[in-house]
């Protein structure tokens with residue numbers, strides 16, 4: 030019995046080693062297979078990205094306007110110099126940052142209390158939640174039109190009607206406070222997104238932790254400050270990063286409501302590029318602008334990740 | 344001071360009655376364990392005392408004052424949760440200090456108390472770590488530290504050791520008991536593990552389906568269980584219950600006899616039976632004996648007994664250690 034038992038034990042050890050080796054091989058095979066299967070998609074995506082980028086870079090070095098498309102010539106970095114020194118560029122860069130910053134501030138400062146409210150057990154909570162989330166499903170063009178013609182219109186809009194009701198002079202939003210108007214519209218669209226992310230985060234907060242804080246004598250406000258806010262740091266980071274990506278390129282809302290004006294008051298980088306390409310028909314200059322926009326987006330992303338990306342680490 | 348009295352405490356969740364008329368007197372400085380099967384309402388009863396749930400009826404007195412309308416923080420109790428419920432974004436120091444900070448104590452005093460509590464629990468080297476950087480046992484200690492630093496009237500523990508591995512559990516069991524004796528603070532401790540209850544408690548409350556079945560010292564419960572439930576719940580291995588003819592001869596509905604109170608012999612006296620399984624632990628031998636109309640009986644023999652499955656044996660119950668129950672399951676006292 031004894032020696033056989035030992036032999037069996039030795040066998041098992043060998044088998045274990047063999048199994049481990051098979052697993053290593055299997056892992057390698059899986060990786061190779063995985064790469065092979067992924068590569069067509071990666072190649073396609075790469076082409077998808079590189080072709081427009083290469084063409085943009087190519088066009089950005091040309092003097093090429095659609096008004097005079099026969100006469101194009103290579104001009105080097107002249108388009109970049111022109112775009113960057115254009116006074117409209119600095120204004121629209123500033124507008125872009127104001128728009129992004131304001132919308133971020135509004136959606137987070139309003140989204141947090143809204144999420145806290147929606148987390149409470151109120152009657153008809155599911156219906157209320159659906160209604161809060163609804164704006165996110167409305168196309169930007171449509172919502173901008175609704176805001177422009179039904180809500181903010183100085184004569185026939187709902188806001189004007191309310192102002193008249195109180196005997197006040199209605200605000201002519203798109204002339205007197207065009208940037209504020211655009212900010213309000215965009216914020217209205219992004220508020221549901223922020224609320225939704227923050228709400229799911231609140232729901233994942235540990236109930237016993239809150240009870241422990243209650244036993245420790247923490248008020249509702251203290252619990253919010255010391256437990257809930259730190260818990261929300263990560264979802265807020267996610268909201269900031271995702272919203273920034275989309276807010277840098279806001280276009281439809283501006284196009285539909287103010288057309289970038291009056292003057293340059295609501296022109297952001299995206300709209301500036303559009304106006305150069307399709308109002309001034311300057312393809313070369315617009316391409317240079319597009320590349321500048323890409324660089325700006327990367328700079329913003331870099332700083333964002335440096336400043337708040339820390340929150341994403343475990 | 345930390346005397347807790349429950350008078351006719353009831354609790355319902357909607358139409359479901361979870362706690363039914365609980366009456367209890369917990370003496371200052373004692374270690375009281377609520378024990379019972381899962382879902383019997385132990386946690387609910389503890390949360391009622393803590394103030395995390397509102398009573399449906401009855402009174403809870405702490406040092407003679409009715410506290411049913413007093414918020415949790417004002418009851419002067421502290422609780423150790425099953426999940427520990429540590430604040431994940433705060434250091435160990437921050438966790439332990441939080442209650443004192445909320446109470447508005449001056450900073451030097453907070454530091455002094457936190458460091459004293461940490462020293463008691465061997466947490467000093469970990470004060471600046473986050474909870475996620477600690478082992479299960481260390482987290483457990485932080486949770487306890489958070490409870491003791493406030494110098495409460497009583498500690499409430501909800502299955503605090505159930506997330507630890509077996510060896511650590513035995514060690515922490517000892518530490519918690521020692522700490523409680525040292526601080527001489529009332530403790531109410533919830534567990535579903537009767538061994539934990541027997542080893543830690545000054546007094547045990549046996550709960551079953553929201554009812555207090557018996558309240559007494561561990562030995563009282565072991566020697567004089569009030570009913571079938573307590574008799575079956577306290578003691579390991581479980582008490583043998585013999586219903587039917589044999590019990591009828593003694594004029595009762597059920598006879599209960601603990602495995603350690605059955606004498607086993609290889610030749611003819613008492614109840615005949617056949618060994619079906621024998622477990623040899625060295626220190627003890629557990630035998631499962633097929634006893635015909637008696638059913639299967641468990642026998643515990645201290646020491647090694649060389650019996651194998653299939654052997655014929657005879658069992659003799661110790662008449663002084665026999666428990667007699669009526670049809671309702673209550674014990675019949677024969678004094």
Ligand SMILES: Nc1ncnc2c1ncn2[C@@H]1O[C@H](COP(=O)(O)OP(=O)(O)O)[C@@H](O)[C@H]1O
Pocket residue numbers: 356361379380381382383384385386387388
């Ligand atoms: N908030 C609640 N709402 C409804 N039922 C509950 C609630 N809390 C506990 N219960 C019920 O009360 C019973 C006792 O629960 P609990 O006190 O947690 O048991 P134990 O701690 O003894 O395992 C269970 O049947 C549980 O489903």
Ligand SMILES: [Mg+2]
Pocket residue numbers: 385386387502
């Ligand atoms: Mg429980």
